Each structure stands twice: as C-alpha cells, then as structure tokens.
Amino acid sequence: MSVSVRVPAKVNVQLAVGAARPDGFHDLANVFLAVGLYDQVTVTPAEELRITCEGPDAGQVPLDRTNLAARAALALAERRGIDPAVHIHIAKDIPVAGGMAGGSADGAGALLACNTLWDAGASRAELLAICAELGSDVPFSLVGGAALGTGRGEKLTALEVGATFHWVFAMADRGLSTPAVFREFDRLGEGLDIPEPVASGELLEALAKGDPDALAAAVSNDLQSAALSLFPELADTLAAGRGAGALTALVSGSGPTTAFLVRDPESAEKVAQALRVSGTCRTVRTASGPAPGATVL
Numbered sequence: 001m002s003v004s005v006r007v008p009a010k011v012n013v014q015l016a017v018g019a020a021r022p023d024g025f026h027d028l029a030n031v032f033l034a035v036g037l038y039d040q041v042t043v044t045p046a047e048e049l050r051i052t053c054e055g056p057d058a059g060q061v062p063l064d065r066t067n068l069a070a071r072a073a074l075a076l077a078e079r080r081g082i083d084p085a086v087h088i089h090i091a092k093d094i095p096v097a098g099g100m101a102g103g104s105a106d107g108a109g110a111l112l113a114c115n116t117l118w119d120a121g122a123s124r125a126e127l128l129a130i131c132a133e134l135g136s137d138v139p140f141s142l143v144g145g146a147a148l149g150t151g152r153g154e155k156l157t158a159l160e161v162g163a164t165f166h167w168v169f170a171m172a173d174r175g176l177s178t179p180a181v182f183r184e185f186d187r188l189g190e191g192l193d194i195p196e197p198v199a200s201g202e203l204l205e206a207l208a209k210g211d212p213d214a215l216a217a218a219v220s221n222d223l224q225s226a227a228l229s230l231f232p233e234l235a236d237t238l239a240a241g242r243g244a245g246a247l248t249a250l251v252s253g254s255g256p257t258t259a260f261l262v263r264d265p266e267s268a269e270k271v272a273q274a275l276r277v278s279g280t281c282r283t284v285r286t287a288s289g290p291a292p293g294a295t296v297l
C-alpha cells in the first residue's frame, strides 16, 4: 500500500524582514500565496528508509537523511515510536533552491503521507508543530491557500483571498542559498535602522478584494536587493517580464525564481512567451493561486 500527497509551491507577495535576531533568524511579515505548481510525495513501506526523486531538477536534490522529506518521516516516527522504514519517492516539479519552498513542500508532504500510511494519528496541531521544527516555510506548505507568517514565518494566520491571481514564473539557471541571501540582507543593512516587519494593510486588502492592480501596487520583497546583489542578471529577467506587460515583477522569496503578476491567463501566455524568447532565464511556467495545501490523493 502507498500514500501519495500533492503539495504546492509558494510565492511571497510581501516579505518584510526585520533585523537579525540573537538566534540568527529574522523576524518576518511573510505573506505567502500557494500557487499551482506541485511536488508529489509517495510513501511505501520498505526494508529501510530510502529516498528517490524524479524530475528536471532531481540531480540537485539530496537523497540522504538531510532531505526534508526524510527528516519529516524521522521526526514523526521518533515521536510515535514507529519504525521509519519507508520508501519516499518525490516527483519534483517545483524548482530546487528557487525561493518557491520546494524542499518545504516535500517535508510537509512526507509528514502528511507518513501520518496517513502509519495511521499515526498526529493531529493537525501536532503536524504543524513538527513542520515548524523542520523549517520556517514548512507549516505554510501544509496549510496552503494564503497566510501571513510572523515570527520566523512559522506562525500562520490564514488570509482571505477574493479571486484567483495569475502568475508567470521564470526559473534561473542556478539556485540561490536562502542563508546566503539573508546574510547579504544583513550586510547591505549594516549601520542602518531596520524597522520591525509589518504586514501591509493595502496588500491584505488587495488580496481580500481579489484586485490584481491593487496587489501589483502593494507587493514588496525586502530580500530582493540582496538576491539581486548576489545574482545581478535577475534584473534583466525582471525587466523582460515588465516590458512584456506584467502588472508587476518581483523576486520570489530569497530567489532566484522571478514572479510576474498578470491580469488573466491570456496575458500569462503572452508574458511567458516573451520571457521564453528573452534568453534571460532557464524555463518559464504559468500558475495561479491560491492553491490548496498538502492534500492526500
């Protein structure tokens, strides 16, 4: 018997970042929107814990116990006194190290899949607590939809979204390390007074109304300068998408995936095609959100 779970990627429509905390993390006002690009995690009883991965980026995914999916299975097994002998297969469609929370998606997916396979009976609250131990973005991968993440991004409040938003994503030809981008944020902010991160009222209203023009005017990403500093060519990708008529263009989270908000699926195709021929990115995908969180298939 196997259990498969589908888990969405995310884009951060607002990422306000505070100063580094004593523990090295940063307080955030992180407005997540789940979008319809998915990894699928399948767990099957096996002789011992092992991981396999398929997909265009599979070669960049660690297949040892550092994989977030393995860490999720081990965390649940340890809490419940269960033997973690399971084969975890990841069908990966979310870009690796792209700022779209692909590893977090696999962690949340494996956790939900193992809880189901093992009939382990962990409650939603317990699953969320394990997610928060695994990483700041992992709780959101479990719940999906749209949410404001505070603390280091793990304390979630669900948000109302009044309509489907359409996006184009441009994947870069290399990844960016999340810790390296936060370090660059710290370096660029040295000597400056970094304000407390606060969610934008205009942005939350735009989401609730489902108004793409108002959302485009309100999106922001405090990690964007740091990502551009480490990966200056991303400016060309952003300019190509803007030039093709995107309502707004921004780096997704810590990058280097760039995200383009568009008015409708037709504009998405137009912007996607312009980005494909621009020579400024590796691949281009369209997706809309909010998308549901981790779901047992």
Ligand SMILES: C[C@@](CO)(OP(=O)(O)O)[C@H](O)COP(=O)(O)OP(=O)(O)OC[C@H]1O[C@@H](n2ccc(N)nc2=O)[C@H](O)[C@@H]1O
Pocket: 012, 015, 024, 025, 026, 027, 028, 030, 098, 099, 100, 101, 102, 104, 134, 135, 136, 137, 138, 151, 152, 153, 178, 179, 182, 252, 253, 254, 255
């Ligand atoms: C930046 C964001 C935006 O959603 O995602 P990505 O764009 O990378 O997907 C997240 O904050 C990433 O979350 P996640 O990838 O789960 O990070 P974690 O494993 O918790 O932390 C990895 C490292 O990132 C830095 N980190 C992460 C979260 C946070 N609030 N402050 C930090 O300083 C720390 O250096 C930490 O050691």
Ligand SMILES: Nc1ncnc2c1ncn2[C@@H]1O[C@H](COP(=O)(O)OP(=O)(O)O)[C@@H](O)[C@H]1O
Pocket: 060, 061, 062, 066, 067, 068, 069, 090, 095, 096, 097, 098, 099, 100, 101, 102, 103, 104, 106, 107, 175, 176, 178, 254, 255
């Ligand atoms: N299941 C997984 N899928 C992808 N990367 C993983 C996974 N588990 C651990 N990692 C590690 O996490 C790093 C960040 O990957 P990912 O979560 O895809 O990016 P991001 O944090 O930018 O959203 C990768 O470079 C990889 O070494």
